[in-house]
Amino acid sequence: MTRPLLIALVAGEASGDILGSGLMQAIKVRHPDATFIGVGGPRMEAQGLASQFPMERLSVMGLVEVLGRLPELLSRRKHLIRSLIDAKPDVLIGIDAPDFTLGVELKLRQAGIKTVHYVSPSVWAWRQKRVFKIREACDLMLTLFPFEARFYLEHDVPVRFVGHPLANTIPLQADREAARQALGLAPDDVVVALMPGSRGGEVGRLGALFLDAAQRLCVMRPGIRFVLPCASPARRQQIEAMLIGRDLPLLLLDGRSHEALAACNAVLIASGTATLEALLFKRPMVVAYKVASLTFMILKRLVKSPYISLPNLLAERMLVPELIQDAATPDALAQAIAPLLDGGEVQTSGFDSIHCALRQDASAQAADAVLTLIGER
Known part of the structure; x- marks a missing residue:
């Protein structure tokens, strides 16, 4: 044998x-x-x-x-x-x-x-x-x-x-109402998912930035809610430390990123695999990323692609906003995501065909x- x-x-x-x-x-x-x-x-x-x-x-x-x-x-x-x-x-x-x-x-x-x-x-x-x-x-x-x-x-x-396996795992039409019910959110809440990454370094660079942007959105859209899925207990502790002294209507989740994406109106998200998940859930997004200054200087000379996010690479055009390095400020992020809270159809209309192609x-x-x-x- x-x-x-x-x-x-x-x-x-x-x-x-x-x-x-x-x-x-x-x-x-x-x-x-x-x-x-x-x-x-x-x-x-x-x-x-x-x-x-x-x-x-x-x-x-x-x-x-x-x-x-x-x-x-x-x-x-x-x-x-x-x-x-x-x-x-x-x-x-x-x-x-x-x-x-x-x-x-x-x-x-x-x-x-x-x-x-x-x-x-x-x-x-x-x-x-x-x-x-x-x-x-x-x-x-x-x-x-x-x-x-x-x-x-x-x-x-x-x-x-x-x-991509996720294209088969994630339904073509996500059930927002069921996700909101599971997370204790009201059907008419305006909800933004904050997803600053799964690694400690990413959360260290983007976590406070995303929370600052959320505070500005609270002023722009009173009554807004936020959900932030934590990739691990260590990431949750990291975010909890950043929340000290802040007063945000924020629901921290242990994992459950797919429920957060299904439930939200729009996503503020770190560049990476999670942007594909947001695309497959048909949620409009603003992509941000920061790396060490020296890393950015080197990459800026080496990178030949005009885009860094998967949605734009797959669409082969600037479908979602990308705010990178110094361009990623709390004000800029808040201003970019605010128009997406009541629609974002320009983005989501391009997501369906990509989903089918990857399935x-x-x-x-x-x-x-x-x-x-x-x-x-």
Whole structure:
């Protein structure tokens, strides 16, 4: 008898944990006895992954910010590569976190192990020469978005567009009334969701800024309400510290970001995966982001894309406002989101077609691509 499939996966952050768990579940439909090793978060562990170390140790953003963690990251990668080569999995799937996972993929591919990269880095936007490293490191690229697949085809990298799992998870029409009832909000409340990010650094840079903007909105729209879903207990503590001395009609939530999006009229949101969720819930949004000053100076020279937010990249036009770095002030954010509270149809009318295009049953598509690559033994 041949042994069960041994699948190695390495994810670096919460969004990768979601994608990885969906992929594992889809693989188990065809191979119930498959075994999973590598690095992942609680969702992947719930599907049976034995994680070598906490996934959060890989969650770091920015060029400058990573320097303080570099020795640890290099050490962890070295030990991970060694253990995975010794385990001889049928395939390694690196999920996002390209600065970490591509190095792992390269070493395993050189050792004769098939490799897949799930979620394209923003190679089409900046550091485009990374495509050559990607071509060397992985046997197959799985992309969430169609414009990414086009880029890889142009550079002779084997690729498959699989769609985005959230497009299937989130209904085409969200039930705002049910979400409000679940959160204790009135049907006629004007509600803004504040989503300053899931990482400590993001919340540190954007949390107080978003709360300041909320205070200005209270003056502009008396009776307005706010909801803020906290990604973890640590993020909740961080936000609670920022609320000291403020008097805001704010409901803090432990997780429940989808309920917050379904319930709200508009969203003030950090650039990232959450903007796609807001798009899929058809909620008008204002996107903001800040990084360390030196990181911004470097990125400003390197980035070739005219947009940073997923809604604009997918629409291939400026569909939602982007307020970046010094442009992201409390007044500017409040002024940008105020007109969206009574409609925002210009934005949301473009969201429906994007939702349908991404609704491809991504986890099943990704599983099929991986199993086809390895020939299911």
